Amino acid sequence: MARNEPDAGSGGPAAPVGLRELLVELNDLKRVRSSGRLGSIAERLFAQGWGALTGGADPEDVALAVTATTLAACRLCDLDAAFLSAAGLAEATVSEILVSGFDAVAAEVEEPLRTRLRDRLRQRAGLPAGPLPGFVAALAHQPRAGVTCPGKPRILLEPPENHAEHCLMVAVYGVVLSPFYRADPTTVFLAAMAHHFHNAAMPDAGFTGEMLLGDHLGPIMARTTQWALDELEPGLRESVVRARAVLPDDATAEGRAFHAADAIDRVLQIAQHLRAATLTMDTVLGEMELVHAGPVKGFHDRVLEAMRIP
Template sequence: MENPALEMAPVPHRLAGLRSLVSELMILKRVRTPEQPDGLAAHGFRRAWAALVSGEDPATLALRETALALSAVQLGGMDFDVLRRVGLSPEQILGVLRRGFEAATASVDEGLRDRLRTALAEASTWVGAEPPAFVEHLVRQPRAGPPHANTQRVALLPAESHADHCYVVAVASVLVSPLFGADPTGPFVAALSHHLANAVLPDTGGHGNQLLGEHLAPLMARITEQVLDTLPSELAHRVREARRLLSHIDTPEARAFHAANTLDRVLETDAHARAAGFTPRQALEDLEFTHDEPIRAYENAVLAAVGLSH
């Protein structure tokens, strides 16, 4: 008899259309600005937790953060605050953010895209409190990289932080949710909170955790509860409920979270592999690295003179 927990498991081709977009979310971990030296993903992680402790509805927050992240895929650090500081009006800023959003979202489920557009239009009106203290620990705590027993650890540098990982998984959870018929709110909150223990416990990877043996489960549970106890009681309850998704794949929401978590973990290594293999020829041919005409012809002549032309 077929396992009912797997009857609604995703068919690979249903996720294939989102692979490129989820890959592009990796850039949020690496784009830094003077205002956000830890990167855009860490900034989004701080912003999301600040909203949660301010009493923001998680359903509204999930859509807004996803819309802002998708705009940032195209616009980088040119967010609302930066564009306002350089003199654009709120209407002009929204127009720019919308162009970034539209350029990134061709592969997004149409119904979700409409909801994200609405959320983006309301993004400039939100003002939140400071994020809880554990957030900075997760921003500063690097992930261990892919370890395994009896093999040399692969150090992927610059290392992503737990905040980077949690934020991108949260956004990806929203993006994949329509494929599972899932409400994106639970997966989003689960993703933001699925490494709370690492606010206290340094990351040594899966194999290192296994070496804790019988201490692992009670230790992780105790630390997680200590962190949750720092949150307002109603929010702590909502986070505990969302974290129930971490231990199974029996519901659409759980499958959406685990799909997003898997994609981020593997596509993070793919991003490092692509960066390591990047060549000047790719810059010139695939990315059209030189300027537009009439300067392009001169730049191509310069490259030809030093043997770098394609």
């Protein structure tokens, strides 16, 4: 793990703005769901990542495979390898489609990371599926606090994300951001996947609640974090503890990559609510072509005009 190195933005930008559009789009995977599948795509990938880790997969393999899958899902959503194979497509064709989905959004991912991620989709090797620790479901059922500030009422935006979704998104962001900070992506991924271990048992009252706990906050967080760590076998637990050592500050490249990912995800989660609230019909019908080109578009347009819609 690279420690005490200056990040690539020293004396310049603190983060790579070229990745902004990708990170905004990825954030919606916390809200994409499909029939017959429980939870959002992000929630399910969080579980898949932990299942692979408890099943004995190398953490680097898990970090790259989960990140590659997440980027491909950005446009393909749940048209994933499992569905495409079940629909009768040959394995080579499945890989080709997944790579196409990845390439549609990954142009700004820095090399050689972009090629390494693409190769995970082109030459897919299944990850093991070990037993899921209890904290996986607990984090998926634990809502995030919303916008809180000591001394002020909270701002709740529905539906809330859950902690599994947040951890997965921060982990993927961290991997994608890692080249900019010259950080080890595996360490950032593991740290992010485990950074809310305490919330598996501890309800999230946000910054406000944490401040009201005062001196009790540290011991409570340490105790509840340990409960989650104790669910892991010793080897994996030690790897996670080492990775979590970068969480307290931005003194390491990995710490900077993690905290950049965490801050970006927290703010983009709120931004999507604001974006939805300001959406206009000009965008929907014009830019996004909700009534899109096809053999009956002319008729559709006349119907909407006759009905005075919008």
